[in-house]
Amino acid sequence: MRFIDPDHPFFSRAWVRWTTAVxxxxxxxxxxxxxxxxxxxxxxxxxxxxxxQLIIVGPSDK
Incomplete structure (x- = not known):
């Protein structure tokens, strides 16, 4: 389990990923x-x- 999982449904929206990072x-x-x-x-x-984790690596393409 990673500290921040970009594949979690919470991070599916781009603005949530950017806000969490910035x-x-x-x-x-x-x-x-x-x-x-x-x-x-x-x-x-x-x-x-x-x-x-959220911007550079980002969610995987499933």
């Missing part, structure tokens, strides 16, 4: 701007993983 990255930017680098790294890593 929201943590935006929050990481906010945390960095407010002087919290630890949280920025945490949310940045989560957003990068989501972006990789």
């Amino acid at each position: 929201a943590p990255l935006a929050w990481a930017g906010f945390e960095l701007a407010t002087g919290n680098p630890g949280w920025a790294i945490l949310f940045g890593a989560a957003g990068a993983l989501a972006f990789w």
Whole structure:
């Protein structure tokens, strides 16, 4: 079982995949701007993983 499964029915719509990937990255930017680098790294890593799994790799063609 993967941490983020792009084949799950929840991620069937493109806007859900993009929102799930971009929201943590935006929050990481906010945390960095407010002087919290630890949280920025945490949310940045989560957003990068989501972006990789949901946007770059994407759902398989079944």
